Amino acid sequence: MSDLKPITGQTKLFGIFGHPVAHTLSPFMHNAAFDAVGLPYRYVPFEVPPDRLEGAVKGILPLGIRGVNVTIPHKEAILPFLDQVDEEAKMIGAVNTVEVISGRLIGHNTDGRGFLESLFEMKVALSGKRVILLGAGGAARAVAAVLAQQSIAEMVIVARTAARGKALADRLAAISPGLKVSLWGADWGSPLPADPDRSTLLINTTPLGMKQEDPLPFPIHLIDSRWSVADLIYRPAETALLAAAKRAGAQVIPGLGMLLHQGVLAFEIWTGQKAPLSVMRQALQNALSFQDFRSR
Ligand SMILES: NC(=O)c1ccc[n+]([C@@H]2O[C@H](COP(=O)([O-])OP(=O)(O)OC[C@H]3O[C@@H](n4cnc5c(N)ncnc54)[C@H](OP(=O)(O)O)[C@@H]3O)[C@@H](O)[C@H]2O)c1
Secondary structure, eight states, X not given: OOOOOOOOTTOEEEEEEESSOTTOOHHHHHHHHHHHTXXXXXXXXXXXXGGGHHHHHHHHTTTTOOEEEEOTTOTTTTGGGSXXXXXXXXXXXXXXXXXXXXXXXXXXXXXXXXXXXXXXXXXXXXXXXXXXXXXXXXXXXXXXXXXXXXXXXXEEEEESSHHHHHHHHHHHHHHOTTOEEEEEETTOOSOOOOOSSSOEEEEEOSSTTSSTTOOOSSOGGGOOTTOEEEEOOOSSSSOHHHHHHHHTTOEEEOTHHHHHHHHHHHHHHHHSSOOOHHHHHHHHHHHHHHHHHXXX
């Protein structure tokens, strides 16, 4: 852990609203980034229960808070309390970053583009790909919305709750009317159609894999060496799904990349400066190893 610069009368505050929020890694990467570029800013976690969200948002301006991230369970609930929501956040239907400009609260969503950046960093080609999306919750919406705007061939949404899958499919039809979207049950009752011509990008957006005893979110015998397999989970760094994908010879994309890049984009929105990417990545990796060590 690095030594942070002292808090003074000039310090400006940023933070994250969540419930629970104690597990967040964002303070590590943002505080390291502020220090690295010499800004007198600090980023802290705010434990905000759902019935206090409106009050917390109303407190941002009077307290002089310069910006916040928003995490579970507030990403959708915060929408009515903001002065403006940008096009991307509207398209996703959720906000993960709030910017304060001239006394107004502006909502953004950097989750989808953060995920996309993590794919680009790993040189995952998207053109013509079949995407299999496991889950249809908040993170799935962000990821699917940005992917639907890329040149992918098809998206298969695998949802435990059919209505949630259908709602996501409808949203994608509005974003990208030409995109082929199909729905699949998470019970794998019928076999997934084979795809001999195209490689596949499989993305786990469910929480399955966070706990050691979790079942696998996908029948791993279907994974082909031409596939790329991404997991949004970053703790553990390598989920059972990613380990199985590696054994099958597939390319793997761990969730830490999305966490990093959504943070990089938020930093750039707040500061107007290029984010110190390697400092933020190192801070996240250090924080993860530190927390792993403490939980042993
Ligand atoms: N790397 C990053 O930066 C990043 C960013 C955001 C989220 N995440 C991770 O992404 C995951 C999802 O977050 P979220 O905000 O999207 O949560 P969410 O809104 O609760 O959505 C979770 C989705 O997973 C499905 N699901 C949950 N348990 C399941 C099970 N046992 N079997 C099949 N499907 C199941 C849910 O289905 P139902 O609709 O039926 O409940 C829902 O579609 C979490 O692990 C989170 O930590 C990572």
